Amino acid sequence: MSDSDSSFTLDGRIIAFAPGQTILAAATAAGVYIPHLCAHPDFPPHGSCKLCTVTVNGRDGSACTIQAAPGQEVRSDTPELHEIRRVLLQMLFVEGNHFCPGCEKSGRCKLQALAYEIEMLSPHFVQFFPHREIDASHPEFFLDFNRCIMCELCVRASRDVDGKNIFALAGRGRESHIIVNSPSGKLGDTDFAATDKAAEVCPVGAILRKEIGFATPIGARLYDHAPISRVDLAGQEK
Amino acid sequence: MASLETAANPKKLRRVAIDPLTRVEGHGKVTLLLDAENKVHQVRLHIVEFRGFEAFIEGRPFWEVPVTVQRLCGICPVSHHLAAIKAMDAIAGYSHLTPTAEKLRRLMHYGQILQSHAVHFFHLASPDLLLGFDSEPTRRNIVGIAAAFPDIAKQGVLLRKFGQEVIRHTTGKRIHGTGAIPGGVNKALSAAERDTLRAGIDQMIVWARDAVRMIARLHEVHPAFYNGFGGFRANMMGLVDRHGALDLYHGGLRARDADGGPIFDHVDYTTYEKVLTEEIKPWTYMKFPHIRALGPEAGWYRVGPLARIQICAYVPSELAEIERRDFLAIGDGKPVHGALLYHWARMIEALHAAEVIRDLLDDPDIVGTDLMAERGERRSEAVGVIEAPRGTLFHHYRVGEDDLVKFCRLIVSTTNNNQAMNEAIRAVAAEYVDGRVLTEGLLNHIEVAIRAYDPCLSCATHAIGQMPLEVDLVDADGVLIDRRRKNFGGA
Numbered sequence: 050m051s052d053s054d055s056s057f058t059l060d061g062r063i064i065a066f067a068p069g070q071t072i073l074a075a076a077t078a079a080g081v082y083i084p085h086l087c088a089h090p091d092f093p094p095h096g097s098c099k100l101c102t103v104t105v106n107g108r109d110g111s112a113c114t115i116q117a118a119p120g121q122e123v124r125s126d127t128p129e130l131h132e133i134r135r136v137l138l139q140m141l142f143v144e145g146n147h148f149c150p151g152c153e154k155s156g157r158c159k160l161q162a163l164a165y166e167i168e169m170l171s172p173h174f175v176q177f178f179p180h181r182e183i184d185a186s187h188p189e190f191f192l193d194f195n196r197c198i199m200c201e202l203c204v205r206a207s208r209d210v211d212g213k214n215i216f217a218l219a220g221r222g223r224e225s226h227i228i229v230n231s232p233s234g235k236l237g238d239t240d241f242a243a244t245d246k247a248a249e250v251c252p253v254g255a256i257l258r259k260e261i262g263f264a265t266p267i268g269a270r271l272y273d274h275a276p277i278s279r280v281d282l283a284g285q286e287k
Numbered sequence: 288m289a290s291l292e293t294a295a296n297p298k299k300l301r302r303v304a305i306d307p308l309t310r311v312e313g314h315g316k317v318t319l320l321l322d323a324e325n326k327v328h329q330v331r332l333h334i335v336e337f338r339g340f341e342a343f344i345e346g347r348p349f350w351e352v353p354v355t356v357q358r359l360c361g362i363c364p365v366s367h368h369l370a371a372i373k374a375m376d377a378i379a380g381y382s383h384l385t386p387t388a389e390k391l392r393r394l395m396h397y398g399q400i401l402q403s404h405a406v407h408f409f410h411l412a413s414p415d416l417l418l419g420f421d422s423e424p425t426r427r428n429i430v431g432i433a434a435a436f437p438d439i440a441k442q443g444v445l446l447r448k449f450g451q452e453v454i455r456h457t458t459g460k461r462i463h464g465t466g467a468i469p470g471g472v473n474k475a476l477s478a479a480e481r482d483t484l485r486a487g488i489d490q491m492i493v494w495a496r497d498a499v500r501m502i503a504r505l506h507e508v509h510p511a512f513y514n515g516f517g518g519f520r521a522n523m524m525g526l527v528d529r530h531g532a533l534d535l536y537h538g539g540l541r542a543r544d545a546d547g548g549p550i551f552d553h554v555d556y557t558t559y560e561k562v563l564t565e566e567i568k569p570w571t572y573m574k575f576p577h578i579r580a581l582g583p584e585a586g587w588y589r590v591g592p593l594a595r596i597q598i599c600a601y602v603p604s605e606l607a608e609i610e611r612r613d614f615l616a617i618g619d620g621k622p623v624h625g626a627l628l629y630h631w632a633r634m635i636e637a638l639h640a641a642e643v644i645r646d647l648l649d650d651p652d653i654v655g656t657d658l659m660a661e662r663g664e665r666r667s668e669a670v671g672v673i674e675a676p677r678g679t680l681f682h683h684y685r686v687g688e689d690d691l692v693k694f695c696r697l698i699v700s701t702t703n704n705n706q707a708m709n710e711a712i713r714a715v716a717a718e719y720v721d722g723r724v725l726t727e728g729l730l731n732h733i734e735v736a737i738r739a740y741d742p743c744l745s746c747a748t749h750a751i752g753q754m755p756l757e758v759d760l761v762d763a764d765g766v767l768i769d770r771r772r773k774n775f776g777g778a
């Protein structure tokens with residue numbers, strides 16, 4: 050098998066891939082960062098946030114879902130793609146209530162870290178200021194859907210790893226939101242536990258441990274020293 | 288210690304300004320009501336868009352609140368942070384702190400006092416005092432001071448910066464850091480950080496004393512003007528320690544009347560509702576707090592430097608106490624009440640803050656690492672009070688078993704001074720309103736009087752700097768006969 054049978058080019062760089070790997074996975078393995086948000090190495094791709102949009106042989110698509118194929122010509126680091134990602138992020142910011150300065154997740158939030166990564170300096174669009182619920186019924190965790198970006202990582206983790214199926218996506222379009230599968234719709238009425246995979250996957254501050262807020266000082270948080278691109282490639286993402 | 292400044296790729300760590308509070312920009316609105324003889328008979332200071340913050344807090348998890356409330360004020364976020372955390376300590380079940388945690392919080396607070404007083408005096412008030420109220424408005428700012436008095440401007444900038452550095456080393460950021468958490472603090476001060484601050488503090492003490500002396504000299508030139516401008520007799524309130532000394536971080540509530548006579552003393556601030564109550568008036572969202580026993584007519588009071596310096600038995604630091612005695616001498620044993628005297632008292636406090644910072648840095652506990660206290664019984668209701676730069680600040684919360692805030696009441700310094708600020712404007716307006724038009728001179732004088740209390744109504748505008756002000760003149764028939772605006776940007 051020649052090199053070109055198992056490699057593609059990414060912004061001119063030759064990237065080797067293993068059969069079945071996505072463009073995103075192959076790039077990460079080769080030490081090249083492609084911005085992404087809903088993708089997580091432990092779960093099958095979801096393809097919803099579109100932050101990982103790349104141009105493959107002239108057409109735009111999600112790097113987290115497209116299988117790597119021999120000879121593909123992939124572009125990621127271009128002004129046009131950065132602009133698309135910036136706009137997508139700005140839309141995510143305005144459609145929720147992302148009040149970073151008061152958020153416990155600040156400094157280790159992927160959404161915020163990506164905003165720094167791609168130099169989004171303002172939300173640009175008019176804020177929706179939606180009314181979203183907080184669910185504080187669980188003794189150890191609280192849910193603040195103001196910050197939810199509907200990546201469904203909690204849905205996937207609870208269903209596929211924890212075998213509990215606690216979270217689900219409901220509604221459509223602008224009405225979509227995450228719900229809790231319990232008679233009352235409250236997390237306190239489920240067997241959600243601190244040891245669940247779903248308790249640690251939320252990329253933003255929507256699923257948070259109660260009471261340990263702000264224990265890590267500014268300067269010692271995950272993204273204080275390095276941008277998400279380096280943290281991600283170093284495999285330190287939590 | 289590595290910091291954002293030394294990050295390998297600082298560009299990608301740039302902070303994003305995402306803040307829903309920018310939509311509650313407020314401004315000050317003053318309405319002057321004339322009587323049939325065109326004399327001012329009523330003044331209303333109305334801070335537009337003041338409401339809203341308490342509702343913003345209700346429903347949030349309690350441990351988030353001390354961080355969130357910092358958005359209330361662009362100048363004294365640390366005061367809100369600490370008033371809230373004092374309440375949340377109790378909510379979370381911490382009845383005391385470790386010595387290191389308490390001292391780090393004090394350090395943070397006195398850094399905030401120094402920083403805020405420096406901005407308030409040098410950047411925002413000194414142009415009025417040194418260049419004149421009627422000087423060219425475009426030059427009546429710190430840039431104008433830098434041109435006319437370069438040393439003073441430089442000292443002001445560096446005093447402010449030093450205060451910010453104290454805040455940065457204790458909260459992680461120069462503004463809107465974290466620092467205090469229920470039960471303690473999240474960050475120790477390293478020996479290296481302590482040494483850096485210690486190396487600079489002696490110079491700050493000298494400059495702060497120079498600033499006090501400068502105001503004393505200004506007063507010496509025009510004593511009658513300084514004593515009288517925006518002046519009126521008022522009760523005074525603030526926190527004092529158990530010896531009656533000034534303590535800006537913690538203590539009991541003391542109130543004195545306009546002659547210095549006692550009203551109440553050493554009141555446990557968690558029971559403030561026994562001695563204070565708030566009156567609601569139909570024309571403003573800002574409430575009018577007053578001393579319950581005296582009623583709304585006679586019970587209003589003033590808070591902040593001018594009150595604190597005069598109700599305490601002494602200032603517990605050597606140089607500031609010497610300056611306080613010189614200050615008190617102008618009243619011949621009686622309290623003084625002129626609005627501009629706030630600035631003198633303010634810089635005595637700045638000097639005190641610098642001395643306290645030095646003493647804290649010399650205390651070995653300050654570099655301790657025992658940051659969190661033992662946890663006890665949780666509580667569902669708590670009050671935190673602190674002396675913020677502009678005066679007594681109350682934070683009162685009730686928190687449910689689910690950790691969410693059910694009730695939040697904030698009585699900020701500006702609210703405590705509400706009636707006093709109305710009186711100050713009335714005193715100025717009575718002297719400077721001339722006929723049925725608003726002059727630039729009148730607007731300037733109103734602005735100077737407000738600024739003695741509050742540099743830019745920052746708790747309403749949530750931003751530092753220029754105070755957006757609208758002044759309306761209304762005649763005896765209720766007809767708006769003139770309106771002028773200042774600092775409204777494009778508006």
Ligand code: SF4
Nearest residue numbers: 197198200201203251
């Ligand atoms: S709660 Fe968190 S993990 Fe779940 S969908 Fe929302 S953002 Fe994703």
Ligand code: FES
Nearest residue numbers: 087096098099113
């Ligand atoms: S990471 Fe690929 S679509 Fe979200």
